[in-house]
Amino acid sequence: KAGVTQTPRYLIKTRGQQVTLSCSPISGHRSVSWYQQTPGQGLQFLFEYFSETQRNKGNFPGRFSGRQFSNSRSEMNVSTLELGDSALYLCASSSTPDRYTDTQYFGPGTRLTVL
Amino acid sequence: AQSVTQPDIHITVSEGASLELRCNYSYGATPYLFWYVQSPGQGLQLLLKYFSGDTLVQGIKGFEAEFKRSQSSFNLRKPSVHWSDAAEYFCAVGAAGGSYIPTFGRGTSLIVHP
Numbered sequence: 604k605a606g607v608t609q610t611p612r613y614l615i616k617t618r619g620q621q622v623t624l625s626c627s628p629i630s631g632h633r634s635v636s637w638y639q640q641t642p643g644q645g646l647q648f649l650f651e652y653f654s655e656t657q658r659n660k661g662n663f664p665g666r667f668s669g670r671q672f673s674n675s676r677s678e679m680n681v682s683t684l685e686l687g688d689s690a691l692y693l694c695a696s697s698s699t700p701d702r703y704t705d706t707q708y709f710g711p712g713t714r715l716t717v718l
Numbered sequence: 719a720q721s722v723t724q725p726d727i728h729i730t731v732s733e734g735a736s737l738e739l740r741c742n743y744s745y746g747a748t749p750y751l752f753w754y755v756q757s758p759g760q761g762l763q764l765l766l767k768y769f770s771g772d773t774l775v776q777g778i779k780g781f782e783a784e785f786k787r788s789q790s791s792f793n794l795r796k797p798s799v800h801w802s803d804a805a806e807y808f809c810a811v812g813a814a815g816g817s818y819i820p821t822f823g824r825g826t827s828l829i830v831h832p
Contacts, residue, residue, distance in 0.1 A: 607761070645822055645823075645824045645825065646762075646808060646810075646822035646825075647822070648819050648820055648821075651818070659818060659819050661819060693761050693762065695761070695762070700818065702750055702767070702812060702818055703750070703769050706764050706767075707764065709761030709762040709763065710761050711759070711760055711761050712761055
């Protein structure tokens with residue numbers, strides 16, 4: 604079974620631009636979560652989607668948004684990029700959002716650099 | 719608010735030696751606790767998790783962790799470290815129920831000497 608796929612793996616943008624990152628979960632998984640990892644702030648939860656509905660959202664500005672499609676693939680969008688948005692963006696999938704019974708599997712991440 | 723502290727930024731051990739990585743958490747109720755490992759250029763991999771019951775939890779790759787409520791700790795241990803264990807280790811805490819928003823520690827970088 605293929606793992607979590609994130610595209611692109613690397614991305615360079617300039618301040619003020621917008622960016623869309625894509626995540627394809629493991630086949631059959633319907634829950635997708637996004638995380639941001641930076642040297643300064645560490646790992647932070649962005650949001651979680653299950654069956655096309657956002658279930659939880661971390662403490663990020665409205666410039667960060669996401670969505671999930673009917674095939675469970677997910678995208679996250681960052682508008683008006685700032686230098687501080689440079690980070691590794693990780694996607695994780697699981698069958699359900701239940702962390703008690705279910706395990707999240709992480710993708711390799713998308714490395715975003717904002718110049 | 720929930721928080722996680724990993725006091726050690728770096729830990730260096732010799733191959734074959736035992737390992738203990740520290741994790742202290744702050745949370746108002748019984749937490750969900752996790753340990754993850756991240757190898758260079760990779761995403762996270764779940765090592766083990768604790769929700770309730772037996773306070774000694776066994777995980778993958780020979781790791782175990784012990785939940786100590788009185789000390790608000792969830793330390794990760796391994797009796798004999800292999801060179802392939804060199805990686806970044808993250809402890810995380812999350813709430814039970816629907817509003818699962820995990821909080822991660824800053825991570826401990828494990829260096830293994832041959």
